[in-house]
Amino acid sequence: MSDLLQFLASGVTVGAVYALVALGFTIIYNASDVVNFAQGEFVMLGGMISVAGVAAGLPLPLAALIAIVATAAIGVALNTFAIEPARGAPVVSLIIITIGASIFIRGVTQIVLDKGTHRLPSFSGDAPFHVLGATVLPQSLWVVAGAVAIFVALWLFFTRTLTGRAVLATSNNRLAAQLVGINTKFVMTLSFALSAAIGALAGVLITPILPTSFEVGISLALKGFAAAMLGGMGNPKGALAGGLLLGLMEALTAGYISSHYKDAVAFFVILAVLFAFPRGLYGSNPTERV
């Protein structure tokens, strides 16, 4: 019983991070129909820049803030210089552009920062507490609380504010949104900034638990992509469900089956889900226009 709780606790923690990465994918996908394979690099940048900030003597909250703002700026630059000029390109080209961007960001990070592996200090100490026999790190609560806060904030943003509704309108129908006077270019920029900032925040939250280096982005991007796909591309609720589900399944597989195949779960599940529901669990089924 305590084993199970332990696995569930670590599964939810990792799952919350996957959910945030998947949410980042979803926001960009909705605004631009692009699956951004550089999403994992945002998480990496969030971790690496705040590590550098702390190493330079800044207090952690300030370092984290700088990391998030800087990453959001990089997200905007990615949109302006790589995505916007390639508007309307076929899917393969867009995949290669964003993977190229991800390799580029990794290369620059390795030069500007360093190649080492780093950990941030925990936000509120390392003393674990015990719940029904399971050991929980305080940082895990930060991660989960952070993810919940972001989802609630975004939900409010998308349903209660004019700008948020403009984003939704753009993702529904770009041309129609333009016709009613929505600045769709601004919506794109905003989506990339938002998505990058969320990724960076996820990086700041998880780095005290999972050490970061310039290379961690790619596997996070793949897992986040899998989670987004699991929930149905373009659906924020699906991103949350997909991320948590993936985290839990990974933790249970590592605990009960084999830790070697922990990373296989994501892809196994993806194949299974796509065979049964070709558009993901929450995906809509649009009719094809000829």
Added chain:
Amino acid sequence: MRLSSKQSTLLVLAALMIVSPFFFPSNYYYRIGSLVFVNSIAVVGIVILTGYAGQISLGHAGFLGIGGYACALLPIHLGVPPALAAVLGAVLSGIIAYGVGRPILRLKGYYLAVASLGFGVLVAMVLANEGWLTGGPDGVKVPDPGLRAALEWLGIPLANPQLWYAFSGLVLFVGAWLALNLRDSPTGRALRALHGSEVAARTAGVDIARAKLNAFVISAVYASVAGSLLALQNRLITPDVAGFMHSIELVTMAVLGGAGSVLGGIFGAALLTLLPQVLTVLQDYEHVVLGLVMMLVMIFLPAGLIPSARRLLRGRGE
């Protein structure tokens, strides 16, 4: 006499293969050359799948892994001669591609991308984790196929790098020839039709599911042959050949050079194989330059380098 585009492509290819060695200062260059050929073989498969049929695969390195490991594991565990093992590997890859392709080719765009990606990652993971069978992450030694001894017996003594340069080159030439023939065959025309519009192709009587599956199986066999050649000449194979990054490299090679044309694919393979060799001088900047090249070519020359260059030349000629 006017040459058809097919003949001129093959002629250019053969000329480059034969003339290049005159400029090789050392045996090391033969090795790089044969590496270019091996990558090109796999990329020609991608050209058929992505360039002709318009389907994406981000997991093709998985078939490279299957072909490569077949050459190591069948001789070790079952005593099959390595040359036969390469053929069996290709057959096995074709069968697996058939089984995997049937369900995943129903998917489109990003969904197909992620499903094929999942397949590739799973193959790489099995190769790395089932140490009892595959030797684990450190890889496994591949037995000598005896090709060099056979040639020596025939009175053609060749050093290893030269031998593999010639042999991989020959396989690539045959592979390119078959791919060019396929392009204008009924099967190839069906593939290009469904690339243009699936609905229109179906209306014209093309069996979409079957045509896609054909392309997937053929490209898997190309990848498998490339994997076998790689394993046989390196005498060692590791799970990295089947990894995600390798799949990405293959697609990038094809798209960079121009996925629609065989020559473009081969050019892309040569470029991306040689670039890291040149960039080792730049060491830390390797990733930055590679990422930049990928983005710039896709943004400014979306059709790929060779088709864009062709269009430029043609425009000037007229």
